[in-house]
Amino acid sequence: MNKADIALELKGITKRFPGIVANDSISFQLKRGEIHALLGENGAGKSTLMNIVFGLYQPEEGEIHINGVKAMIDSPNKAIELGIGMVHQHFKLVEPFTVTENIILGSEPKRGMRIDIKGASKKVKELSEQYGFDIDPMATIDSISVGMQQRVEIIKTLYRGADILIFDEPTAVLTPQEIIELLEIMKRLVAEGKSIILITHKLKEIMEIADTCTIIRRGKVIESVTVKDTNPQELAEKMVGKAVNFKTEKQPAHPTEVLLEAKDLVVVDRNGKHVLNHISFSLHAGEIVGIAGVDGNGQTELIESLTGMQSVNSGDILLKGKSIVNHTPRNISESGVSHIPQDRHKHGLVLDFSVSENTILQTYHHPEITKRGFINVNARDDMATRLVKEFDIRTPGIDTRVGSMSGGNQQKIIIAREIDKDPQVMIAAQPTRGLDVGAIEFVHQQLIAQRDQGKAVLLVSFELEEILNVADRILVLFDGQIVGETTPETTNEQELGLMMAGKYERGGSSETK
């Protein structure tokens, strides 16, 4: 192959952090005009590698070649100069600014003393048309959707002349429809001669769009494969290092009595909008009910209402026939509701606490842990040790600060803690967000095990695959209302996707069965 066809080549990149080799002699080639997926579990070293390419870290060994020329990338500015652009997972945008202002931020075109906004927005418009971004250069960031914000990030790199684009988990925040559009955009980018590195652990996207896939495990390249010669099963096994079960194994559900019942719930936000608009449903012992929906359609309010973290304007919530509406979180938790929160860093954990301090977060006031106002450190540590063992939490010790652990193990702590409370109802919000294949499998098995023990599980997720795989019954939430009820056996992703977009109704506004 001609050398000039290689846009970016890494040769033997090694990066060590205290106690860990994040990248162990990593080499791979990004051909011009291809989409090259970088696949690996959390903590495999993908992000470290990309931060090296983008100039945020310096490798201890190895070389980076760009267009066949050896390059020293010692800062992001240098990377941009060399034509490398990065679309971060968490957008770096100034919300009240317009699209154009955000794009030119840091490299403003001057016209005398003034910033040439007009010229810049013209250029943005041109780029937008060239790649089919369909974006309004004068709209402010806070007025456009998450998908559009991501496009702003992409244009930002193109505006700075990027030829090599790095996408860091770009679909994590998008709706199914937005994902389709993003993949279209990526295809158009490579058609125009750009080269793309796609960091992801979603196999479906790799199969659909990537040309080559390099699999990284524990800081080492396992293999670079041509995507059309492989299949998802093979990719997953290479990533995890063992056989993976995709289809979650579970027996049919045997729902019995109603455990949790929501009746005509209404939550009105500060602007007077009905974020929950007369929601009713019931949750039976021995079933998993999935709440499908695009982020921001009332899921957060629903979970927080059910767990007492948010007050309800009207309606009732019954736990085994007793009203718990507007009770305190403590009260609801003690009555037998466990809650795996949506945002584990914000709500689920105190990151600066140790593993053992986090395992007692919900139950520290119980007499087994606290006697006469003093915490029994031995009882606490015994509990932590037991949970670490039972749930296979990978940690150097129970004194380890939780913030230094991987996302999967952090989530295991929460799940262990919430299951250990032996609840009647388990409310799991986005329980697998940001987790890799192995950890996702673990979480799903745990939820199903809870169901099989006769508990009621409410699973709120933005991932259709997860809902279809795990839930026994599906409710679709759109604009604060339940717009459909179905079962995984009788629906598919397309139909659910339409319902989630509010374009299709089925099953009526979920009557309590």
Next chain:
Amino acid sequence: MKLNEIFKRESLFVPIIAIVLGLVLGALVMYVGGYDPILAYHSMITQIFGSTFDIGETIRTIVPLVMCGLAVAISFRAGMFNIGVDGQIIMGSLGALIVGTQIDLPPFLHGLVAILVGALFGGLWGALVGYLKASKGISEVVTSIMLNFIALYFSQLVINQFMLQEGTQRSQMIKDSASIQMSWLSNFAGGARIHWGFIIAILAVIFYQVYLNKTKWGYELRAVGHNPHAANYAGMNVSRVIVRTMFISGVFGGLVGAFDVLGVFKYVAISSTTSGLGFDGIAVSLLGGNTAIGVLLSGMLIGALTYGSQGMSFGAGVPGEIIRMVIGFIIFFVAAPGIVRLLFRPFHKKTKKES
């Protein structure tokens, strides 16, 4: 465990280097100003340890600094910045003064009640800040500093109206029965004004350590300080934790005020400014990293430097303000650990590789 050790070493490394740098920079300033820094530091040390009286007086200087450090530190640990310790001191003084002048009780008991009322006054003053934050969402930084002034003028009003010593700018003296001086220890220390505060400060440091790390309320306090959202999720009553913490913070401040009235001055002077001790408390808590032992050590250091600075002006003609500069330098380097690391980068890298 290994990581933990590095962290611990690191957390000691910065303050120690900061102290050394502060003293060196102070010496440099003296040298430039035409003073003899070695003589100055020598006279400072003589002043601190020169006689039993001096040691006693040094301890007297240290006690309120440690207490104020604890007051600031406990609010820090709950995620708040209490800059109203000055006001809490004033309220504590007022409470102790009222009991000390207006009520008749047997000795010992009188002092005890006066201390408790002073602590309560300070505590309530602190709790008010907590209440305003918890229920109305008003920043404790704003309310606590404003309440400093309110406390100052309220206290003056009460003294002027009810307890003014005729013809002076100060209150009446407290009754002898309310004195908390420890005469046996004072005699032992050559007449230095040592009082119960010495014992209470030690107890306060122990209380702080145990409360934060061993009790349920301390666990809640730290959870709220690190992550109030998670605390709420965990069913903790965040508002109550905030009010409770500010009450304790205020009690520490109130005790300082009570000690001053009952153990040192025996009256309250009408002054146009607050003592500023609360602000020294910020320095102490910062240098001490908000831990019990850290606050104790940094309170001892700053207290000793403050008292020793008097010796510098006698012995070497150096203005005492230089020591305020030294303290300022130390706090500066602690608050900007990046500078310390930058200066000691080669050394720092070495220790990292070893580990």
